[in-house]
Amino acid sequence: KVSLTQESPVVVYSDAEGSGAIGVVAVGRKPHTDPPYPSWKFHSPAWCDNIQMQELAGVILAILALRSLNLSGTTYLAVDNQSVIESMIKGSSSNTIMRHLVGRTWSLIGDAGLNAYFEYVPSRCNIADAPSREEWSGLPPEIYSPSPIDLAPEFFAFMDSVADDIEQFGGDIREGPADERDSDTDEPDQPVSDPETDRLSVTD
Numbered sequence: 001k002v003s004l005t006q007e008s009p010v011v012v013y014s015d016a017e018g019s020g021a022i023g024v025v026a027v028g029r030k031p032h033t034d035p036p037y038p039s040w041k042f043h044s045p046a047w048c049d050n051i052q053m054q055e056l057a058g059v060i061l062a063i064l065a066l067r068s069l070n071l072s073g074t075t076y077l078a079v080d081n082q083s084v085i086e087s088m089i090k091g092s093s094s095n096t097i098m099r100h101l102v103g104r105t106w107s108l109i110g111d112a113g114l115n116a117y118f119e120y121v122p123s124r125c126n127i128a129d130a131p132s133r134e135e136w137s138g139l140p141p142e143i144y145s146p147s148p149i150d151l152a153p154e155f156f157a158f159m160d161s162v163a164d165d166i167e168q169f170g171g172d173i174r175e176g177p178a179d180e181r182d183s184d185t186d187e188p189d190q191p192v193s194d195p196e197t198d199r200l201s202v203t204d
Helices: 050-066 081-092 096-111 131-135 152-167
Strands: 010-015 021-029 036-042 073-079 114-120 144-146 193-195 200-201
Touching: 010 050, 010 131, 021 050, 021 131, 036 050, 036 131, 050 073, 050 081, 050 096, 050 152, 081 096, 081 114, 096 114, 096 152
Parallel strands: 010 073, 036 144, 073 114
Antiparallel strands: 010 021, 021 036, 114 200, 193 200
């Protein structure tokens, strides 16, 4: 017997700000969830010293959050940085560190059982923006619920393993100022684009 019922998508927002702080808000499987939503805020590792790396660290935290909540399947990863979305859709980057981060992020997406779509959202519409900037005490409790699930050990172990990979394959996360090693000027491959929603999507 074949089921014709389509499972509702999972939605998760992530964001980063210039100091390296990252925030994640797991909305869950729409339309069956209501706020407050489980939320996390961390600081990305020091070697993630530009906004693209920090935003991608936020995506990694978002994936780990969904896995901790046993959410998988069709998933919209809402991000407000077009450069990061383009690198993820292309599956690579001209920058050594970003290239490793992109590859490991896709591996993590597969391990988590996600059929991932990257959704561009303007910063003003990104509900993960506030956790990346504010202390918990400054966030409205009717929207944000600090998750009791401690993802710090898993997140930082994962990021440490990425750093090890980068150095093993000839990169140096300590080498040079960020503005000399974070440029990604390659034209992205043509993504699947929905012009009505500015959605950039990738399927397995």
